Amino acid sequence: MLLEVKDLTKEYQRGKAPFKAIDRVNLSVSSGDFVSIIGRSGSGKSTLLNLIAGLLSPTSGSIEADGQDILSYHDKAASLYRNSKIGYVPQGHSVLANLTVLDNVRLPFYFFKRAGGAEEKALSLLGQVGIPHLAPSYPKELSGGELRRVSIARALINDPGILIADEPTSDLDTQTTAEIMGLFRRISGSGTAVLMVTHELDTVDYGNRVLTMASGRLTERVK
């Protein structure tokens, strides 16, 4: 199993009362899965993705990637997990303003020692997301849809086993949304699992699994 989440709980303090953003969630993801998680705002979708991406610590439960308990990792191992096993597309615009599009895409390649360079691969990924001509541009020169494509290309630079996308089409027009969803389908078709949070029901048709999040609980809908 690529990813195994068991009894995952994340509790916050809201005022004086405890509040469970994630409540005993179980989830298994295999290679090539395209999982859509839907739910209302505040239902805990983004929190779940960030727990799986190792960007947030749970209150209890376990997360295993390729049979390894990621919660036991120290900083270096956790960073390597985020860098190599996970391709993360955060919510909103998450491109570094001081780097060119090409440098943004190839940046994660250099966080850990790897042979060779990342330029050719970064250019190829920019081609796959349809913006090869923007390689030398800076983020401020790009539209919202183009920035999202840069984030996706960047997430794929280290050939992750799983692509995690937090509302990747939230502020995009219909055509761009369709293009990005088509891209995600191709990615999952190539063996990389896609785990996507969305509140746009139209997009779930691109995936092979749909899960619903409500009050921190996750349930799978049969398609």
Place this chain on the structure above:
Amino acid sequence: MKQRPLTTNRISIYNIRRKPFRAACLIIVVAILAFALFGGAILTGSLKNGMNSMQQRLGADLMVVPAGHESDMKGILLGGEPAYFYFSGAVARQVAQVGGVAQATPQFYLSSLSADCCDEAVQLIGFDPGTDFVIQPWIARAYGGAAGDGQLLAGSGIIIRDDGTLKFFNQTYRVAAQLERTSTGLDNSVFMSMDIIKALAAAAHNAGMNFLSDEAPEDAVSAVLVKIDKGYDADAVAAGIRSGVPGVEVIVSQSMISGISGNLGSLVGYINTISAVLWILAVVVLAAVFPFTMNERKKEFAIYRAMGATRKRLIGIVLNEALLASAAGGVLGTAIAAFVVFPFSAYIGSRLNLPYLQPGTGGILGTLALSLLLSFAVGPITSLYAAVKISRAETYMTMREGE
């Protein structure tokens, strides 16, 4: 074009390049600090050096001069203001008899003129090679030998003719060597044996310039320099000379130095205080600015973390940016200080009216290295806390806060 690897250093450079205003503010603060550190250190170093040089050059514990000529003597020693004054050579013999006097040597002073007869108006100092314990040891140390018969030794400020000679009262003499700078009035003096200076005095007399109206040229001296016996108090010996030898004034070298060093001490203290205040101010400003800039860049750092940057790398990027800005500021500040302090050293020295002798190359390089080190360190030190704090923040929360 082949793209270069995105190392921590390169990421820092790109971040600085794309935010020139933010970088310029940091660079300016560090440049002010470096200017104060390097400029202040060179200034205080030169003053202390000048003081040490003057102490070494005086070489005598007491200076006996004709009554009323104490300020003239100080003018010769400190300001290089040419003067002449005389008393009988018998005084030297009397001084030598006073209790506590270990050695006594006469000196003879003459002023050349700004006229056809002379190359320039400077102080001429004649010493007695037989008894001298002040000029010759210094010459031996500074020049590595002694002047030959009929030769002169010129202070560092004297302009020597191309053929290596100097002319005074129509008499031309070869200059054996030019001495290193001392920052005292002796830099504008020419040294010679008693025979030469007496010959010059006679030549001046023959030319109608009557320096020695009251004394026979053969017997006159200008000052008697005294070294006191161990165990004797300089003030007590000075009092003995004053009471035993009429018509003289005694300058106690240590008292003169103490007076100058009192002024110098206050000035050095003032410069050091300004440097320290500026350093503290720079540290406080930078320590206050870095958390603000970190706060502004929360989302940026969260993205690095989400992409797999370790805490160590994140801290590395922040410290490296701070180091690059500090280095640029440090180099800029020391360069400006160097352009101010070095070309105008003579002017600064004369304005301060204190002995001012720039440290040697080794001293300057040492000061430069220390100033650059402190300037370079100030950015990383002041940003360290903010860097560690941002690296420890929970990425998801930071990313949300940064939106």
